[in-house]
Amino acid sequence: MKTGLFISFILSLTVGFTFLNFDNIDSSTDLNSEYKLVWSDEFEYSDLPDSEKWVYDTEGNEAGWGNNELQIYTHADRDNPWVKNGKLHITARTSDQHEKGFTSARLISNARWKYGIIEVNAKVPPARGTWSAIWFMPSGWKFSDGNWPDVGEIDIMEHVGHNSGVIHASAHSKDHQWQKNTQKTGIIYVEDVSEKFHSYKLDWQSDYIKAYVDDSLYFEYQNEEYGESKWPYDKPFSLILNVAVGGAWGIMNGVDTAAFPQTMEIDFVRVYQKQ
Numbered sequence: 001m002k003t004g005l006f007i008s009f010i011l012s013l014t015v016g017f018t019f020l021n022f023d024n025i026d027s028s029t030d031l032n033s034e035y036k037l038v039w040s041d042e043f044e045y046s047d048l049p050d051s052e053k054w055v056y057d058t059e060g061n062e063a064g065w066g067n068n069e070l071q072i073y074t075h076a077d078r079d080n081p082w083v084k085n086g087k088l089h090i091t092a093r094t095s096d097q098h099e100k101g102f103t104s105a106r107l108i109s110n111a112r113w114k115y116g117i118i119e120v121n122a123k124v125p126p127a128r129g130t131w132s133a134i135w136f137m138p139s140g141w142k143f144s145d146g147n148w149p150d151v152g153e154i155d156i157m158e159h160v161g162h163n164s165g166v167i168h169a170s171a172h173s174k175d176h177q178w179q180k181n182t183q184k185t186g187i188i189y190v191e192d193v194s195e196k197f198h199s200y201k202l203d204w205q206s207d208y209i210k211a212y213v214d215d216s217l218y219f220e221y222q223n224e225e226y227g228e229s230k231w232p233y234d235k236p237f238s239l240i241l242n243v244a245v246g247g248a249w250g251i252m253n254g255v256d257t258a259a260f261p262q263t264m265e266i267d268f269v270r271v272y273q274k275q
Contacts, residue, residue, distance in 0.1 A: 039271040057106040060143035070246035071102040080105035088266040106242035112139035116273040119201045125262035126194040129255030130161040131244040136237040150174040152232035157200040162253035169211030169219035174229040186219025
């Protein structure tokens, strides 16, 4: 697997971002005897996603999720989330049944965790207009609460089709957010991100957040104890898996409607915590 920094993208984005020198960093997470597997979905079944492990989030559909997204997230519609052949498929499709023209799925884990190592093995869609994400929001948070990003957001992986292969990990808070260009972000280029499965891993502890692709560290944010406005991450969070269409970021170079349907595939989700 070839990974490296996406140089041209880096040169265009400098404020508020963290870029790492891969020649001088620890390139692995240590799942030693301290850690125990506490939750997983291996998707060894064929049906809708396991309702004991996942719920559907549709609350922000009418508001475009505050981000002018073009899709409607559906509830238990097999056209969008479906498990088959040992993989979870989250598919964004064109639709003449909805005014916005697209449907997709947004799944939230029923379980919640405070700290741990979270690993998701995934393959993301490449088409222009797609915005795939593996991320965390505080457990119980709702779009209608209106307090994003003050409550905190941790992005393990974000990918937009118009920058195919460029993977982002970020930490958002009141003081660190994209509207102010102050979010804490790491970026890595993965050449075959839509052709092969890759491991997206978060190591989240009380004093740091680290993100990895295939055990290559590309994002690190230290808790310097400056308070809730910079570090709102000392509470339980839930995992979110979704494929959006458009949105302020996803639509920058338009939407290649002819390329749909577009699918993010998930091979497994595993959560480890210290014993």
